[in-house]
Amino acid sequence: MNPSQTLRELAGIATNPIIKERLMQLAAELELQHLNQNNNWAVALGMAQNTWEQGLDDLRRDVLAKIDARDAEIIGRLDALLALMRGGSDAIG
Numbered sequence: 001m002n003p004s005q006t007l008r009e010l011a012g013i014a015t016n017p018i019i020k021e022r023l024m025q026l027a028a029e030l031e032l033q034h035l036n037q038n039n040n041w042a043v044a045l046g047m048a049q050n051t052w053e054q055g056l057d058d059l060r061r062d063v064l065a066k067i068d069a070r071d072a073e074i075i076g077r078l079d080a081l082l083a084l085m086r087g088g089s090d091a092i093g
Contacts (some may be wrong), residue, residue, distance in 0.1 A: 006028045 004027040011023035 004028075004034075 007023045007030070011020045011027070014020040014023060035084035
């Protein structure tokens with residue numbers, strides 16, 4: 001159902017020119033409101049998407065930083081173990 005189209009159809013059968021004009025004006029106003037509402041939703045959804053994507057980017061960076069830190073810790077422990085195995089008694093601390 002399209003209210004603007006219905007109003008235009010009513011205007012098409014109206015015999016009073018003032019009523020016909022007002023119905024056409026009302027149809028145009030409804031379309032304008034609908035367009036503005038769609039634009040507002042598009043802006044709001046765009047902002048939500050940007051916020052969501054930024055959050056995902058932040059999460060990805062945090063996870064990668066934690067993986068890097070964990071990798072560095074593992075490498076350090078492996079190096080210490082290798083040094084200990086090679087005879088360095090002060091390698092683990």
